[in-house]
Amino acid sequence: MRAAVIVFPGVNCEHDVVHAIRALGGDAELVWHRDTDLSGFDGVILPGGFAHGDALRTGAIARLSPAMVDVARLAAEGTPVLGICNGWQMLCEAGLLPGAHIANRDLSFICRFVEVEVVDTGSILTRAAEPGQRLRIPLNSYEGNWVDPSRTGRVVLRYVEDPNGSHDRAAAVANEAGNVVGVMPHPERATEELLGSTDGQILLEGFLHSLVPA
């Protein structure tokens, strides 16, 4: 079972994601954003970074990439689709998750460990975790302040202390089916002792357990 990690110009976490997935015994491969065919992949990860230099709005240009057509198709078919940081912003811009991201409440670029609590285990990201479990994961974003005028987002991870003004202290949000998830902190950066935390493992394991042969 294999996950596609889509590479957009300007993202910078794609190798970390592939490394973390492989270290957990999974299989992941980099796919260029202009590739149109994702058949043969059992899941998709949109990695973090600054696609297209965040021009216009975060994720606004990336969602027009040819690969996003197949990402939308797979999402509709129930295939696991995970957007991390900038990847979550892309999923919102693409309309695959509700809401949008604006600048952090205090206008600061936040780059530090935060504590999140698992509030819903019915998603591909949180299924291996326990409800109420607290995880320490690094946050690394300026536009992490999620707004949801539709009030339809399903919060699956919540910040223990509000770092950025995100609605309902949402650190991760899923669609109704739970197969499309956006997460602001970086689970792939908390997968080895050397990195200061291994709490991201249980989240990526949830994603890996969700992969079923296409």
Place this chain on the structure above:
Amino acid sequence: MTIDRRPEIADPEGTTVKRALHELGFTETTAVRMDRVIHMEVDGEDPQEVKTRVEEMCRQLLANPVIEDFTVEVER
């Protein structure tokens, strides 16, 4: 075109600018919204047609319909 965030959506930048204005003594400032203005040159003869096309650009890309509204003005 002007692209403005809906009033019910927070504008952290506007809030910060308002605070700075207060520090300078401009305490009469009660609200600041940081809208975006995009200037664009477009080929076309009929202003109404141009406006319709540019509004479509706003809908498809330039504005985020989830949190933003837009107005388009055409000058010859």
